[in-house]
Amino acid sequence: MSEMPLIAITGATGFVGRAIVKQARAEGYPVRAIVRDPRESRWLADEFGCELFHGNVLHAPALAGAFAGVKCVIHLVGIIIEKKENTFERAHTEATQNVIAEAKSAGVKRLIHMSALGTRADGRSRYHQTKWAAEEAVRKSGLAWTIFRPSLIYGPGNKSISVLSKIVKYSPIVPVLGNGESKIQPVGVDVVAQSFVTAIRHDETVQHTYDLCGPAAFTWNELYDKLLAAQGLRKPKIHLPLPIARVQAKVFEALLPNPPFTSDQLIMTGEDNTGNPEPAVAAFGLTLESFEQGLARS
């Protein structure tokens, strides 16, 4: 068997990164993880045999050499809450530009890029605006790119759904932002991992953008109903009107390093976040399970 090509992954320490590293290693790819804190990231070497490269995607010089000998870069770095120098503009747009520049100077041809469902030219949230600018940089890069746009991702190690499950479990009432009628289409993290890793060797996915979402869309109200049902609970939902939530978000942002929700998240929560999973199902041979089935396995 010919030697498997080296894959470099940014954001490998994250929730999605861990699942993609696991899948890539299971398929035999050697993986170089680009990490900003090698000591904290040691587990990637211990658990998965990754090579660690100490680099910071925010600073182009600190990426020099990161992609030497690499066949394909998987770029996952992204944030949902801004912290200090990690602004949306820097962590999404500038980081992607830095990764592209370093990939090109290292002679890498293939780039698989993590975006998000709802990313569009006229996005309202800064998260989506900066993800769009990053996508534009990828499309103009001249590299053989594939872009993925997942909906809310759930599975082992995820923060968002597990926090909501805890709120549902321990709170006497279930607080819902706004009227809870916007739709989401959550997707399992192993579906995301399978798609990214399969794309490495599927050249027909080059210059394609794929939604990654579950088989069914449902509202936030229905999501809470599903989380309650999974725990055999029945509790009343209380809707926090958006004008009040907006004020509260500003207060959280001013006072807390990890606000429970931000102004930007409120914009996104008020929008439908749904897509078409069929092109990805066909391209990557995916089997989609219902949210309830996936949740039971998480």
Ligand SMILES: NC(=O)c1ccc[n+]([C@@H]2O[C@H](COP(=O)([O-])OP(=O)(O)OC[C@H]3O[C@@H](n4cnc5c(N)ncnc54)[C@H](OP(=O)(O)O)[C@@H]3O)[C@@H](O)[C@H]2O)c1
């Ligand atoms: N989770 C979802 O529901 C979802 C849905 C759609 C799209 N996405 C996208 O998927 C990607 C991964 O999300 P996730 O849920 O896995 O997030 P996560 O668990 O917070 O992981 C984020 C990763 O990015 C790294 N990172 C952040 N800022 C960095 C910087 N300045 N320099 C280097 N590394 C940096 C983190 O490294 P450290 O360990 O050093 O902090 C971590 O490895 C993001 O682009 C996100 O926008 C996620």
